[in-house]
Amino acid sequence: MSDSDKPLFTHHEHALDKxxxxxxxxxxELSIKHxxxxxxxxxxxxxxxxxxxxxxxxxxxxxxxxxxxxxPLCGHVLAVKQxxxxxxxxxxxxxxxxxxxxxxxxxxENVVCPSCNKGSxxxxxxxxxxxFYSCDAYPKCKFVVxxxxxxxxxxxxxxxxxxxxxxxxxxxxxxxxxKCSYMQKLL
Numbered sequence: 001m002s003d004s005d006k007p008l009f010t011h012h013e014h015a016l017d018k019x020x021x022x023x024x025x026x027x028x029e030l031s032i033k034h035x036x037x038x039x040x041x042x043x044x045x046x047x048x049x050x051x052x053x054x055x056x057x058x059x060x061x062x063x064x065x066x067x068x069x070x071x072p073l074c075g076h077v078l079a080v081k082q083x084x085x086x087x088x089x090x091x092x093x094x095x096x097x098x099x100x101x102x103x104x105x106x107x108x109e110n111v112v113c114p115s116c117n118k119g120s121x122x123x124x125x126x127x128x129x130x131x132f133y134s135c136d137a138y139p140k141c142k143f144v145v146x147x148x149x150x151x152x153x154x155x156x157x158x159x160x161x162x163x164x165x166x167x168x169x170x171x172x173x174x175x176x177x178x179k180c181s182y183m184q185k186l187l
Contacts, residue, residue, distance in 0.1 A: 025051045065092060073099045110151050114161040114176065115143035145176055156182040 021030045021041075026049040033042040033052075043049040066089070069078035076093040078101065089101040113119040119137030126132060133149050135141040147163040154162065154175035161176040165183075175182040 023049060023051050025049055063092065071097060071099050073097050111149045111161070112151075113137065113141055113143050114159065116141035121145075121149050147174070149176065154180060154182055155184050156180055 022028075023030055023043040023045070026043060026045055028043050028045040028049060030041040030051075030053070031044050032055065033040055039055050041053045041055055043051045063079040063081050066078045066080065070076075071078055071091040071093065074091060074093050074097040076091055076097065078089055079092040081088055081090050081094075091097040091099040111121045113121055113135040116135060116137055119135040119141055121133045121143075122136050123131060123133055130146075132144055132146050134144040145161075145163060147165055150162045150164045150173060152162040152173060153160055154177065157175060157177055157180040159175050159177035159180060162173040162184075163176050165172050165174050170185075172183050172185055174184075
């Protein structure tokens with residue numbers, strides 16, 4: 001028998017594959033389902049059986065204590081933990097204490113929020129790793145832009161904020177008002 005005539009998988013591997021597609025709670029078949037948190041295996045007898053399992057098992061990392069650190073709320077030691085959006089530093093006394101260390105947010109100098117005229121705009125990072133700029137008075141003010149804000153006034157509509165844009169033709173400044181979006185070359 002040549003290599004091309006051999007089956008790709010042995011009978012034993014197919015038996016194991018079938019075993020993982022049987023619900024351990026009710027014995028029904030498992031099927032691939034899609035939800036807001038991603039793809040998973042779920043029992044076809046849903047809603048009578050609510051068994052689910054991740055398609056890919058991720059390795060769980062144990063919390064690692066940070067000696068010499070102290071939670072500012074309760075005084076317990078801080079730990080490196082694994083969460084839904086990746087690694088973070090939080091209190092080892094969870095769930096009694098919910099303290100999480102936050103990265104310092106960079107406040108953009110001299111840029112006042114044009115929406116509330118009270119807060120300052122600060123740089124933040126989304127859970128997908130993209131930068132955006134929002135008012136530090138959130139949740140009272142929900143002003144947000146995706147490009148770096150610059151103090152200035154739009155030549156066309158006189159909106160009090162411009163966005164710095166790196167275009168193929170060089171740096172241009174765009175009006176931050178979504179209704180206008182006028183592009184100008186100089187401040």
